[in-house]
Amino acid sequence: MVRYLTAPVLAAVVVLVALTCSADAALNVEEQLQLLQAKVNQLEAQVQQHDILVEKFARMERVLAEIQNEQKTSSSTSSSVRGASIPRTCKEAQSGDPTLSSGMYWIDPDGQGIGDSPIYVYCDMTKGSTSILHDSELPTDVGHCMDPGCYSRSINYNASIKQIAALSQLSSECHQSIKYDCNFAPIELNDVAFGWWNDKDGNSKYFWSGGNTDNHTCQCGIDKNCVETYVKCNCDAAAPVKLSDEGVITDKNVLPITRLNFGRTQLDTSSGVHTLGRFECTGQVAISGMPRSCEDLWRIGHTMSGLYSVMGAEMVESVYCDFTKLPSDAGFQTFIGFEDIKSSPTYFYVQKTSSFNQTQTPVPFEIEKVNIGGAMNLQTGKFTAPRSGTYFFSLSGIAYIPVSSTRLGLWMGLYVNGIQIGRSHVTDSSSTGDYETYSQQSTLNLQAGDLVWIEIVQHQESTGVYLYDDPWHYTHFNGWILQEHISNTLNTL
Ligand SMILES: *[C@@H]1O[C@H](CO)[C@@H](O)[C@H](O)[C@H]1NC(C)=O
Numbered sequence: 001m002v003r004y005l006t007a008p009v010l011a012a013v014v015v016l017v018a019l020t021c022s023a024d025a026a027l028n029v030e031e032q033l034q035l036l037q038a039k040v041n042q043l044e045a046q047v048q049q050h051d052i053l054v055e056k057f058a059r060m061e062r063v064l065a066e067i068q069n070e071q072k073t074s075s076s077t078s079s080s081v082r083g084a085s086i087p088r089t090c091k092e093a094q095s096g097d098p099t100l101s102s103g104m105y106w107i108d109p110d111g112q113g114i115g116d117s118p119i120y121v122y123c124d125m126t127k128g129s130t131s132i133l134h135d136s137e138l139p140t141d142v143g144h145c146m147d148p149g150c151y152s153r154s155i156n157y158n159a160s161i162k163q164i165a166a167l168s169q170l171s172s173e174c175h176q177s178i179k180y181d182c183n184f185a186p187i188e189l190n191d192v193a194f195g196w197w198n199d200k201d202g203n204s205k206y207f208w209s210g211g212n213t214d215n216h217t218c219q220c221g222i223d224k225n226c227v228e229t230y231v232k233c234n235c236d237a238a239a240p241v242k243l244s245d246e247g248v249i250t251d252k253n254v255l256p257i258t259r260l261n262f263g264r265t266q267l268d269t270s271s272g273v274h275t276l277g278r279f280e281c282t283g284q285v286a287i288s289g290m291p292r293s294c295e296d297l298w299r300i301g302h303t304m305s306g307l308y309s310v311m312g313a314e315m316v317e318s319v320y321c322d323f324t325k326l327p328s329d330a331g332f333q334t335f336i337g338f339e340d341i342k343s344s345p346t347y348f349y350v351q352k353t354s355s356f357n358q359t360q361t362p363v364p365f366e367i368e369k370v371n372i373g374g375a376m377n378l379q380t381g382k383f384t385a386p387r388s389g390t391y392f393f394s395l396s397g398i399a400y401i402p403v404s405s406t407r408l409g410l411w412m413g414l415y416v417n418g419i420q421i422g423r424s425h426v427t428d429s430s431s432t433g434d435y436e437t438y439s440q441q442s443t444l445n446l447q448a449g450d451l452v453w454i455e456i457v458q459h460q461e462s463t464g465v466y467l468y469d470d471p472w473h474y475t476h477f478n479g480w481i482l483q484e485h486i487s488n489t490l491n492t493l
């Protein structure tokens with residue numbers, strides 16, 4: 001509004017006022033003029049202010065657009081492929097910067113920006129290992145008590161269960177060391193287990209070294225060098241002397257240890273002290289070649305849930321990956337379907353324009369309605385499969401059968417690499433001479449380079465039976481690829 005109240009308009013108003021006023025009102029007019037002038041000045045000032053505001057607003061809009069753009073690009077880089085900031089394992093941190101020295105680092109095994117918050121871990125850069133700290137690392141005396149598991153201590157890790165599981169699944173190997181210094185304090189005595197540990201799922205375990213087994217043993221039991229031959233752990237000798245069992249548990253599917261239980265230390269002369277190592281993981285499962293699953297994609301560093309293409313056994317598959325879950329979780333990968341990828345599209349439809357009566361010769365064609373991929377050679381009549389896959393062929397046409405009191409016929413054969421794999425035929429004994437339709441369909445698994453053609457197998461040539469055609473085109477030979485075995489293609493390319 002203000003903008004349109006321009007100087008010429010105001011002048012016109014003033015003139016109008018001047019003309020319509022009487023002479024004795026002159027002073028009044030002058031006053032009014034001054035008043036109007038003041039108003040005009042005021043309005044002009046407002047217009048200026050308005051212009052300034054409009055410009056400021058435009059500038060702010062530009063800045064806002066820039067910020068939004070920046071956010072878009074930064075979020076897409078950090079979420080599609082692992083961002084620069086927080087690595088998932090110490091190994092990954094080291095790969096990013098080989099000069100890093102051992103110490104405490106922030107990592108985010110379940111992926112940056114999703115899942116649980118990052119965890120603070122010890123990185124041993126000489127081993128490339130990641131260790132999760134817990135509240136029971138120092139040697140801990142189990143005190144005195146009698147019953148199995150009367151001493152029980154839960155182990156609290158400085159990381160969520162999900163982060164520990166993610167680290168475990170990312171790593172090629174995880175382990176945890178455990179040592180029990182004992183004095184007349186058996187872990188197992190007379191087939192009664194006084195000590196055990198609980199795995200990540202809370203299940204009781206009785207092995208104190210090595211991989212998962214349901215049997216009670218310590219390292220000396222595995223090495224067969226315990227202090228007594230009849231025990232599986234030194235401590236089980238239950239002798240009033242200082243003994244020790246030390247081992248490393250290596251089954252990452254049951255680690256980490258969530259609880260330690262001991263007993264049979266009720267005597268004053270008995271004692272037990274446990275020392276539990278950190279949950280330590282090394283290595284990273286390497287993905288070679290194309291990703292074959294959501295898990296592969298996850299290992300590569302994808303964190304944005306969505307539909308992905310992965311290489312299946314024969315075809316590319318479409319899968320939904322839910323990266324808010326871990327590979328071990330149900331629903332992490334959902335199969336959607338096969339992707340209909342054709343590295344060499346192949347579709348043909350050919351016809352004849354004239355009759356043909358040669359046997360043991362691939363039937364040639366004259367008209368090419370469609371020949372995408374050029375796999376069909378009209379002159380030779382031979383189709384060459386460009387790729388390994390499943391193909392469909394269909395043939396139909398007519399045979400001329402002349403007047404005859406005996407039965408006459410035409411036999412058509414479908415050939416793969418020179419071997420007849422099926423035939424169709426028509427027969428008739430006609431008093432007028434007749435045209436009969438033959439047809440044949442087939443679905444074939446072919447290897448790249450396989451040859452397919454049709455031949456007249458037999459037609460009693462001397463009697464005047466032949467494959468009939470003319471410019472109306474009665475012979476139809478179609479073929480196309482239904483499904484390419486893309487994995488085979490990629491292996492041979
Ligand atoms: C435990 O983790 C938290 C973050 O989750 C961290 O702030 C704290 O320093 C860690 N404690 C130890 C002892 O590393």
Ligand SMILES: *[C@@H]1O[C@H](CO)[C@@H](O)[C@H](O)[C@H]1NC(C)=O
Pocket residue numbers: 213214215
């Ligand atoms: C566990 O113990 C059972 C019976 O004592 C034995 O048959 C089996 O071989 C043992 N398994 C291992 C891994 O030592």
Ligand SMILES: *[C@@H]1O[C@H](CO)[C@@H](O)[C@H](O)[C@H]1NC(C)=O
Pocket residue numbers: 355356357466
């Ligand atoms: C069939 O073949 C004979 C020679 O064997 C030829 O004379 C004749 O024209 C042929 N007929 C047709 C319809 O092609």
